[in-house]
Amino acid sequence: MTNYQSFYTNRETTAIAKDLLGKVLSYRSEQGVVSGYIVETEAYLGQQDSAAHAFNGRRTAFTEALYGQPGTIYIYQLRQQYMFDVVVQDEGNPQGVLIRGIEPLLGRSIMLRNRVIDGVNLTNGPGKLMQAFGIQSKQMNMQLLENADLTVKLTTDHYPAQIAASTRIGVNANGATGLQPYRFYVAHNPYVSRMKKSEMDLKRHGWS
DNA sequence: GTTGAGATTGCCT
DNA sequence: GGCAATCTCAACG
Numbered sequence: 131m132t133n134y135q136s137f138y139t140n141r142e143t144t145a146i147a148k149d150l151l152g153k154v155l156s157y158r159s160e161q162g163v164v165s166g167y168i169v170e171t172e173a174y175l176g177q178q179d180s181a182a183h184a185f186n187g188r189r190t191a192f193t194e195a196l197y198g199q200p201g202t203i204y205i206y207q208l209r210q211q212y213m214f215d216v217v218v219q220d221e222g223n224p225q226g227v228l229i230r231g232i233e234p235l236l237g238r239s240i241m242l243r244n245r246v247i248d249g250v251n252l253t254n255g256p257g258k259l260m261q262a263f264g265i266q267s268k269q270m271n272m273q274l275l276e277n278a279d280l281t282v283k284l285t286t287d288h289y290p291a292q293i294a295a296s297t298r299i300g301v302n303a304n305g306a307t308g309l310q311p312y313r314f315y316v317a318h319n320p321y322v323s324r325m326k327k328s329e330m331d332l333k334r335h336g337w338s
Numbered sequence: 339g340t341t342g343a344g345a346t347t348g349c350c351t
Numbered sequence: 352g353g354c355a356a357t358c359t360c361a362a363c364g
Contacts, residue, residue, distance in 0.1 A: 172356070174356075181356070182356085183351045183355095183356075184351090185351085188350095190349085190350075190351080191349090192348090192351060193351065206351080207348065207349095208347090208348085208355055208356070208357060209345080209347065209348090209357055210345085210346060210347060210358085211357050211358070213356065215356085226356095230356085255357070255358075256356075256357075257357050258358075298356070299356075299357090300355085300356050301355095302355090302356095326339080326340085327339070339364090340362105340363085341361105341362090341363080342360105342361095342362090342363100343359105343360100344358105344359090344360095344361105345359085347355100348354105348355095349353105349355090350352105350353090350354085350355095351354090351355065
């Protein structure tokens with residue numbers, strides 16, 4: 131267990147999901163470095179969470195990465211879209227945090243080229259941000275964030291003025307934990323998915 | 339500006 | 352065969 135990995139264990143997954151807000155997600159692409167501040171996350175609590183891929187201990191090639199060490203990359207494909215989770219908790223405990231939105235920092239022109247659409251639509255969704263980064267394969271699945279071209283920097287100069295919570299998006303609401311408030315986001319930040327224009331803070335973007 | 343349904347691919351979530 | 356942790360765009364208010 132490295133120091134880097136200790137961030138991703140030893141406390142509740144919901145606490146880790148909140149703590150990731152404001153951290154910088156960075157990718158060394160072939161076109162150059164692209165990065166952004168994390169503004170939206172969702173916690174998935176593994177075997178007891180009816181909305182989680184690893185509910186009831188489901189373990190297949192699809193979900194294998196979730197069972198890896200803390201800080202492992204979990205990339206999966208859904209309807210032509212790639213999505214990215216950070217695996218949290220100790221090896222064998224299949225919990226994860228889905229990164230749902232980022233505020234662009236470096237390489238904005240690269241993201242524009244990859245997405246061909248400007249404004250908040252550049253990165254305000256889990257599939258959108260992967261498109262913007264130009265990650266369109268599962269090549270980095272199961273790698274450690276620490277060693278991969280995709281990393282999360284755990285120091286930051288951005289802190290949410292307020293963290294909001296809600297139910298998770300797109301999950302089956304009928305399960306036991308389907309309506310738990312495990313989605314966390316920087317209140318009023320424009321790059322949060324489904325953020326209403328009338329609620330956006332266009333000056334400070336919700337940072338303190 | 340906001341909401342709803344269709345698109346469309348891989349795996350059994 | 353059916354469904355999935357989404358995106359896009361057309362239609363409505």
